[in-house]
Amino acid sequence: MYRIGIVGDGYTAAELLRLMVGHERFEAVYISSTENIGRPISELYPELYGRINLICEATDIHTIKQRCDAVFLALPHGLSVPMVRELVAAGIPCVDLGADFRLRDARLYEQYYGLRHEAPEMLPQAVYGIPELHREEIKKAPFVANPGCFPTAAIVPLTPLLQRGLIEPGGIIIDAKSGVSGAGRGLRTSSLFCEVHEGTHPYGVGTHRHGPEIAQELSRAAGTGVDMVFTPHLVPMNRGILSTIYCRIKPGVDPVQIRQVMVEAYAEEYFFQVLPQGIMPHTKWVYGSNELHLNAYADQNGHAILFCAIDNLCRGASGQAIQNMNLMLGLDETMGLNGTGVHP
Numbered sequence: 442m443y444r445i446g447i448v449g450d451g452y453t454a455a456e457l458l459r460l461m462v463g464h465e466r467f468e469a470v471y472i473s474s475t476e477n478i479g480r481p482i483s484e485l486y487p488e489l490y491g492r493i494n495l496i497c498e499a500t501d502i503h504t505i506k507q508r509c510d511a512v513f514l515a516l517p518h519g520l521s522v523p524m525v526r527e528l529v530a531a532g533i534p535c536v537d538l539g540a541d542f543r544l545r546d547a548r549l550y551e552q553y554y555g556l557r558h559e560a561p562e563m564l565p566q567a568v569y570g571i572p573e574l575h576r577e578e579i580k581k582a583p584f585v586a587n588p589g590c591f592p593t594a595a596i597v598p599l600t601p602l603l604q605r606g607l608i609e610p611g612g613i614i615i616d617a618k619s620g621v622s623g624a625g626r627g628l629r630t631s632s633l634f635c636e637v638h639e640g641t642h643p644y645g646v647g648t649h650r651h652g653p654e655i656a657q658e659l660s661r662a663a664g665t666g667v668d669m670v671f672t673p674h675l676v677p678m679n680r681g682i683l684s685t686i687y688c689r690i691k692p693g694v695d696p697v698q699i700r701q702v703m704v705e706a707y708a709e710e711y712f713f714q715v716l717p718q719g720i721m722p723h724t725k726w727v728y729g730s731n732e733l734h735l736n737a738y739a740d741q742n743g744h745a746i747l748f749c750a751i752d753n754l755c756r757g758a759s760g761q762a763i764q765n766m767n768l769m770l771g772l773d774e775t776m777g778l779n780g781t782g783v784h785p
Contacts, residue, residue, distance in 0.1 A: 443770060446471035446505050448524065449515030450497055453538050455486045456759035457513055462492045464763070464777030466770075469493060471508050473500040502527050511770060513762055514538060522559045525584050529563075534769045535584045536762045542567035542586035543654050553650045569658060570765040572774055573710045574600060579768045587765060588658075590757025591617050591651040591673055594684040596658045597713070598735055598747040601706035603663040607694050608745060611668035614687040615655065619673060619753055620680040620724075641676045649673055680754050681724030686747040696739035703737055703747075711775050712756070712764075722750030731760035731778040 445467045447454050454472065461467045472482055474497035481496055483489040498504070502524060505512060512528055512535040514521045521541040528535045544550045547561035558564070568575055568582035571593060579585055588596070595615045602608045618641070652671045659667045690696060700718070707713040715735045716722060722734035727750050739745045751757050760778055767774045 442466055442468045443510045444468055444470045444508060446473075446509035446512040447515060448473050448500055448505070448512065449538075450474040450477055450482065450485060451515060452754055453758045453762075454513075454515040455482075455489070456754045457515065457762065458482065458486070458489055458493045458495075460755070460759060460763055460777055462489075463779075466772055467763075467766075467777060469495060471495070471498065471505060473498050473505075475500070506531050506533060509533065511535065511766055513759075513766070515759075518554050519556045522563075526560055526563065529566075529583045532583075534582075534766065536570065536587050536765050536769075537567075537584065538587045538758055538762050540589065540650065540654075542584070543569065543588065543592075545657060546653075549653045549657075553648075553653055570761060571596060571658075572761070572764050572768055573597070573707065573713060576768060576774075579765055580771070582769060585762075585765045585769065587758065587762045589651045589654055590682055590751070590753040591619065591649075591671070591684070592654045592658065593733070593757050593761065594682045594749045594751050595655045595671070595686060596662070597733055598684070598686060598703065598737070598749045599659055599688070600662040601702050602688070602699065602745075602747075603659060603667070605702055607691060607698055607702060609689040609691055610659075610663045610665055612689055613659070613667060613669035615669060615671040615684060616686070617671070617673050617682060617684040618676045619682045620678040621675065638677050641674055643672050643674045645673055678724065680752055681728060682749075682751050682753045682757060683722065683724050684747075684749045686749070688745050688747070690739060690743045690745050692743075696741060696743075696745070699739040699745045699747075700737040703735060707735070712778070722748050724750050724752075726750065727752050727756065729755055731756050731764065 472495045477497045514537045516539050518540040521537045521539045547558040550558045567586040568578045570585040570587045704715045734750045736748045
């Protein structure tokens with residue numbers, strides 16, 4: 442068994458614990474907190490009663506290094522850097538579910554997160570953790586930058602089309618909707634029931650922190666800079682993301698190729714499902730699971746519309762993190778993630 446530590450006690454930490462209950466090789470031995478030190482984690486998340494008996498502890502890197510074989514960091518931005526530095530130096534694999542290592546340009550990190558990056562020299566070492574796209578790199582990585590939830594739902598459908606030059610790298614529009622859990626567990630007015638229920642609205646228009654992350658990875662796929670617009674929306678549901686992506690088919694490309702290439706690119710992937718023709722993704726179908734549902738529509742006028750649904754807490758965070766850690770430890774990457782869906 443691998444002794445697993447989790448730093449943080451928010452929604453993604455709770456999701457990690459939920460998933461690890463069914464993992465054959467992971468045993469959660471440590472969880473840390475700032476506000477709930479000394480409280481059982483099952484007191485914060487009663488769904489874990491009888492399954493996880495950990496007590497929240499103060500974060501202590503020396504305790505973590507002594508007690509854990511691998512670590513998940515579920516922290517706000519700016520807090521992971523010193524811990525990743527220590528864990529990597531100690532040879533302890535770690536997956537950072539925060540934003541500290543997603544952007545390769547420290548200047549962009551400072552611009553969008555308002556903090557000076559404390560270890561820019563480590564950014565080239567970070568492997569961007571979408572396993573289906575970077576599997577071999579992840580297997581050899583000392584640490585992985587777990588992608589954001591919105592970026593996962595945008596990068597996956599677009600990547601094979603950009604790699605094969607079927608769509609224009611300019612004029613891409615990403616329209617994405619997220620459940621409220623994507624904002625975290627912290628108390629804020631914009632996440633209150635009366636503010637969210639029976640309504641939907643865009644936010645972070647032109648400024649959302651996931652924008653440069655998406656552009657970075659799409660440019661990597663295209664081999665050139667992309668021109669894109671990303672707009673997130675908050676919808677009144679607990680969890681889930683639905684991305685609707687508009688792009689232009691390159692002249693001379695048969696529209697039939699758009700969906701066909703998506704099918705071919707992900708045919709062997711366990712968690713990626715390109716749905717039958719005409720059946721569009723639905724967030725309820727991936728609720729609580731590590732699956733990612735895709736489809737595409739293309740017409741003879743050069744328009745392509747791509748669709749992607751994920752669970753933001755599982756595929757968009759903790760499930761993908763476990764998949765990454767499985768690869769890093771040489772395990773079957775699906776371990777602990779089969780049959781993980783829960784019904785809303």
